[in-house]
Amino acid sequence: MLFTPTLSADRDLVTAPDYTAWSKAAREHDKKSGMQAWRDSDESKHFDYKAIRARLERLRALSAAGDVKGLLFVLNEGIHGNIDGMGHERLYSKARFGTKKLIEDYIAEVVSALDKIAASRSIPREEKRDFFRRAQHCYGRSALLLSGSGSFLFFHIGVVKALWSEGVLPAIMSGASGGSIVAAVVCTRKDADIGAFLESDRLANPTRGPDTRRLAPDEVRDRLADLIPDLTFQEAYEISGRHLNVSVAPAEKHQNGRLLNAITAPNVLIREAVLASCAVPGVFPPVMLMARDDSGARVPYQPDRRWVDGSVTHDIPTKRLERLYGVNHHIVSQANPLALPFATDTRKQMAPIEAIQHASMTTFKAWLNANMVIFQKPLEWVPPLNSLANMARSVINQEYTGDINIIRPPKFWSPTKILSDLAQEDIDELIETGERTAWPKVEMVRTQTAISRALEAILAKIDKAGDDGPGHRSAALQKAVR
Secondary structure, three states: OOOOOOHHHHHHHHHOOOHHHHHHHHHHHHHHHOHHHHHHOOOOOOOOHHHHHHHHHHHHHHHHOOOHHHHHHHHHOOOOOOHHHOOOHHHHOOOOOOOOHHHHHHHHHHHHHHHHHHHOOOOOHHHHHHHHHHHHHHHOEEEEEEOOOHHHHHHHHHHHHHHHHOOOOOOEEEEEOHHHHHHHHHHOOOHHHOHHHHOHHHHOOOOOOOOOOEOOHHHHHHHHHHHOOOOEHHHHHHHHOOEEEEEEEEOOOOOOOEEEOOOOOOOEEHHHHHHHHOOOOOOOOOEOOEEEOOOOOEEEOOOOOOEEEOHHHHOOOHHHHHHHHOEEEEEEEEOOOOOHHHOOOOOOOOOHHHHHHHHHHHHHHHHHHHHHHHOHHHHOOOHHHHHHHHHHHHHHOOOOOOOEEEEOOOOOOOHHHOOEOOOHHHHHHHHHHHHHHHHHHHHHHHHHHHHHHHHHHHHHHHHHOOOOOOOHHHOHHHHHOO
């Protein structure tokens, strides 16, 4: 047997009980494989390391001299997420832990400079406020998008748990179908209260019988009432400070899907929105949304409309998040059993077999779309088949990945479990799988979101201090689109 220097580290990676142990094993693996030397070296063909090194030394010199206005000038030259190619996927796929130390050092120095500018008394308030708002607008924001998932939503729980435990969970979250449940659980609570709702024993159905079965609509409603407080999107935002987004699709023809949140639907009640997003066509009945009026009473919201599973039209609503919040960095947790065949992560370097699979799927999508055009007229004579065909077309033509992709590993699950009330052992397995799949991405998330998180924290302090004048903090819309 050939000796493999990384054998023990490989074993530790697989058996690590938590992220602390996993990251220790990953660092050890990099030392033994020679990747630590790659991390310590500036050189790479994937980004302009000379320019980044020069900018880093300039920032360090200004910081050492206490020249805050000089720091402001340098950062005003440009603060961008992928400056000089730092966001290249290959820079985060070589080492098991992190990326080039130069990139990590540069981002840390930028964050330090931002903090010094925020604390400085030598820069006028208006100039400071204007800078941070422009900086956030130019840099953009990150969001976590949770796909449709059916009962595999517990994979999302594991992903969220991994990110939340490390303090890198984005403040902007979207969810479709099962993903909307997880997003709503997180975004309706203060940060300190989230942890209890990420434990498997809190999420399992205490009344579940020994036989696996599909939940009835009333049972789904009851489970949502147990997990999600009776809040509107506006109320949830004021409690959590997080931006919850729920995708719903129209049950009627000639209507468009919607992304519900504190901007587009501030008075809509979250429970009904999530119930609608989980209403799989043909399995659960369409749902009428409910809202809270000025007196606090529950009233129908667009009573002539009914809504169904949001993943049908917008499983991963990247474009809408971009327009609403200035999001330009998407972290995707993908567990949709229907979408997984189409969720190829083209941003990473693919193995030959993966490249063949991607090419085959692209060809299949083109073939299916061509046939849909050919049979469009005949299908109109059979409404149920036409509806099913249009739904299938919508599913396959969506984009299911983002900038950072955490994709549920392929494993056969009985189709009967997709919409079933899962047993405790299945829930535990999915949560653990979500955590372990997310761990290799944590440092990538930490590095690529560090500046946006710093900007959000600084702007939150500015708003709390009242720099924007009376009434600024009263409107979720104004905070969301600042």
